[in-house]
Amino acid sequence: MLAGGQSLVPMLNMRLVRPARLVDINAVPGLADIRARDDGGLALGALTRHTALVTSRLVHEHAPLLAAAARHVGHRAIRNRGTLGGSLAHADPAAELPAALLALDARVVVAGPSGPRQIALDDFVLGALTTALAADEIVTEIDVPPARHAGWGFAEVARRAGDFALTGVAAVLHGNRGRCTAARLVAFGADERPVRLSAAEDALIGGARAEESAAVAALDCRPPADVHASADYRRHLVSVLTARVIGEALARLA
Numbered sequence: 001m002l003a004g005g006q007s008l009v010p011m012l013n014m015r016l017v018r019p020a021r022l023v024d025i026n027a028v029p030g031l032a033d034i035r036a037r038d039d040g041g042l043a044l045g046a047l048t049r050h051t052a053l054v055t056s057r058l059v060h061e062h063a064p065l066l067a068a069a070a071r072h073v074g075h076r077a078i079r080n081r082g083t084l085g086g087s088l089a090h091a092d093p094a095a096e097l098p099a100a101l102l103a104l105d106a107r108v109v110v111a112g113p114s115g116p117r118q119i120a121l122d123d124f125v126l127g128a129l130t131t132a133l134a135a136d137e138i139v140t141e142i143d144v145p146p147a148r149h150a151g152w153g154f155a156e157v158a159r160r161a162g163d164f165a166l167t168g169v170a171a172v173l174h175g176n177r178g179r180c181t182a183a184r185l186v187a188f189g190a191d192e193r194p195v196r197l198s199a200a201e202d203a204l205i206g207g208a209r210a211e212e213s214a215a216v217a218a219l220d221c222r223p224p225a226d227v228h229a230s231a232d233y234r235r236h237l238v239s240v241l242t243a244r245v246i247g248e249a250l251a252r253l254a
């Protein structure tokens with residue numbers, strides 16, 4: 001399937017994939033819609049462009065974390081063509097949008113000959129470039145639950161603006177009277193898929209400060225080592241960025 005082509009076309013150029021045929025789905029009606037749900041959440045069509053996530057009033061109102069994450073995706077030309085569904089189906093471990101959607105507890109709607117089904121984001125991305133999509137299914141929509149009264153934060157480190165992130169962290173916090181009662185902290189570029197920072201979440205809910213919670217954040221990661229950064233450096237970034245996004249989220253929560 002061809003949508004924005006920002007992942008598929010480079011893979012074709014490098015002969016990493018050689019499909020027998022390509023089907024352009026850009027003309028399928030309804031797949032680029034952004035709709036507010038009755039419960040205050042969002043329904044995002046799979047063909048929603050990254051630029052639309054940045055500029056949409058509905059996204060800023062209902063899921064501002066997603067708008068913030070989309071600003072970090074590539075460059076303007078890439079954001080104008082790339083799609084939300086394509087980013088999810090490609091499942092790059094360093095991609096911003098799958099991590100942001102995991103922090104938002106989103107669900108992916110897929111469709112095939114057997115009909116539609118919903119998959120929680122944590123069950124959809126199985127590993128690096130690997131998802132729960134069957135060979136005869138496509139992503140059609142992403143459902144984001146209400147998060148109007150949540151605090152959020154997003155930060156990443158990349159070698160240059162527009163590059164893939166070395167590591168990043170997204171946060172969504174809920175609280176009452178200055179105390180965090182629920183937390184979803186997600187690191188990307190620090191494992192083979194976006195990963196929940198459960199130890200840091202538990203510490204934060206238990207009353208720990210941002211720095212104390214961040215100190216245990218890297219316990220849930222298995223960061224890779226490559227020519228761009230060592231595993232230890234990525235662990236360090238997870239801790240630093242976790243403290244930063246917790247601070248941002250708590251400030252917005254207040």
